[in-house]
Amino acid sequence: MNHELLPTALDALAKARASLPQQSRQVIDTKSSNTDPVTAADRALERAIRDTIAEQRPNDTFIGEEYGTTDHAAGTTRWIVDPIDGTVNYSYSIPSYAISIAAEVNGQVEVGLVFDVGHNELFQAVRGQGATCNGIPLQASQETELAKALCGTGFGYSAATRKLQAQILHDVIDEIRDIRRFGAAAIDICWTGAGRVDGYFETGLKVWDYAAASLVATEAGARFATDLPGIGDDGLTVAAGSGLFDALADRIVTLYQGLAR
Known part of the structure; x- marks a missing residue:
């Protein structure tokens, strides 16, 4: 797969993956309800992802689960980040949670990475170029009933x-x-x-x-x-x-x- 934004997305994911083992599963806050937790790792990983992208693309904007939205100008690239999707699972050491990074250009997602930590699987897609899991092409179900x-x-x-x-x-x-x-x-x-x-x-x-x-x-x-x-x-x-x-x-x-x- 080729896209000018893909290397930056992969670099940000690599930084988050490297950071994760050093982070804490401790719940430090809640959001929408007292059963909607935020761990120390959620915030540390989102910061690592944002900082990595900002170093390479300082004019891009962000929206993320932990740190919200930066000002978004028309025509600019926006990065959409969930540092840990499945935080409750993560906090309970249930191995079903993921790091999610998307790059959106003019309102359309062009690059998407989802790293399933527990299964060590990287789902990757570039618009118009298909999708893979650990490099193997994916095909959705053909079920009709x-x-x-x-x-x-x-x-x-x-x-x-x-x-x-x-x-x-x-x-x-x-x-x-x-x-x-x-x-x-x-x-x-x-x-x-x-x-x-x-x-x-x-x-x-x-x-x-x-x-x-x-x-x-x-x-x-x-x-x-x-x-x-x-x-x-x-x-x-x-x-x-x-x-x-x-x-x-x-x-x-x-x-x-x-x-x-």
Whole structure:
């Protein structure tokens, strides 16, 4: 794969990976709720990624889970960073969490890296050049039947949101093959691109959760949307192989619309 932004993204990822073993899993803060933790490692890794990119590309801007957004001028490159996607898993030493880095140009993600730390797998994509995992090309699932679809999902940090998400799961569980819940959206979406799950759905994701992974999935042949009707202002994200996407998205949207009535 070739792109002028790819070497910078890889350098930033390398710096974060080198830093991670020295970091602490200690929870030092919370965000949206008292079950939404921030560890010392979250902040240290995002700072390492930002500093590495800023050294090479001082005019670029950033949005990240821990340090927010820098001023973004039209036409400039924006980096979208989640230093640890799956912080709860990380804090419990559950090996399902990832470092996610995306480069966006004129509102379109051009380069995406998701490093699954526990499995030592680097998912990589460049727009128009496909997607790989540790250098092996990816291909999304060819499944077309909802009843045979293995689907990933996730849950929010708000108890009220989780209750609604669980109701959707209750209503759809007998219409699909089964559900998997791994606890890191970026990995779930990349695994959709890899065909390890046939589809994925979740409400309330943020751009840093899906920016890099969505490029991996779509470059692998999956379809992806993140602005479907969900819970209030929390849009519904759906990713699936092209033959399954419409059926899965339509069913989950219909269920959420039923909750709203």
